Amino acid sequence: MTVNPKELTAVIFDMDGTMVDTESIYHIAWQELATDLGYTLDQTMLKATTGRRISDCYAIIQAALGADFPMQHFQEQWWNYWTRHVQRHGIARKAGLDQLLNLLDAHAIPKAVATSSERTEALYTLDRAGIADRFSILVTGDQIQHGKPAPDIFLLAAERLGVDAQHCLALEDSEAGVQAATAAGMTTFMVPDRIQPSLDIAERAFRVVDTLHEVHDWIVEEWLAVVVEKEEGAATTSRIERLRTEWTETSGHEWV
Template sequence: MKLPVAAVIFDMDGTLFDTEIVYYRAFQSALAQQNYDLTKETYFSQLAGTTNENIEQFLTRTLNAKFDCQQFSRDWPQFLQQFTLDDGIPFMPHIPHVLELLHKRDIPMAIASSSYLTDILDFTKRTGIHHYFQAVAAGDQVTSGKPSPDIYLLAAERLKVAPEACLAIEDSNHGVAAAHAAGMQVIMTANRIPPNAHSNKVSHISNNLTSSLTRLL
């Protein structure tokens, strides 16, 4: 039996912020300096929603000796910083309203993101939403990133809420798999990444996050 929802845990990129496309541009720009063209299809099917370590491992396997991992790890954060400073950090639809709605209902919130902790804190402070979250679990704080459940289990532990009583909000199939493996209910927002068969089976696919949350809370 599912427990009533006692806390909500958000992924960050593509869920709180419309930044997956910004990460794609940063990775694409960094790889272009190594004469590799990263397609959107490859990024969103293979790289979105997982950790930097997993991304580097995938690129190393794919490009073999042609890939300079150290150069890539230096270059893409510089592009990311440049793009977010130039263009800002846009919210995904409904997010400001959803955060205020949950805050007024005294529902604890956390972030479980594959991004590094420094990036999570930077983005949430620059957009003025850091005060909504009682806990953060970052990709550089777990041994195994999404689709492993570790990051969601860590977020639930820091909230002091049983995983089965947490509702996860995700935009990627890697993230849905991670939250489901942690024992959580999952909403997958219908953004840039189409749900795969597993996500369709185990998550609530949402075109309107406010409406979906209202039904589940």
């Protein structure tokens, strides 16, 4: 995939697994609850839920465990298991996140969150991770008709930012997220969390990197370098226009 950094204007972040280490907490909570109910959630099943809306996760789990699985009870109780784990262990921010957010803020680059989590869960997570005040735009899984891997959530985030989706840089950790972001036409960095991408997904992404530090460095070396060059070019043009005007006014001749 060829990307022109001159065209990028905003960054859209996935939340779970990309900015914060919460995918593992979901899996632990679901596994503990399923065990208490006499069932087992294996890694294949958990992988299928990664990056998806909770309603889609319910459908995946129900289909895998059968009609007898007490899904209503599962839906009512999993949040208690999840929050109990968070209260004990907290929510860790991913390596390089703070540095990246500081960079974007320093250069006034617009940013948003596009998470499959529902709004209540997302606000709780961002608050517990200490980054709720870093974002003014939050798009959640309960605000769209089709969840990841459909592009809806990224398209809505771009709309709320007031930018074209093709001018956005998307950051994702899951295969479903990469599918969604690339389907929206976004330049997509994949930062795998617990699961490495398939060859197909890796080829869809613009880059597959180990940490957000690498995203930070790319923005500095590729995106901002172009922005600075463009700004300096604009400044040069502006100076020439001023000289042109001054020459015409003082000499009475047109500068050609």
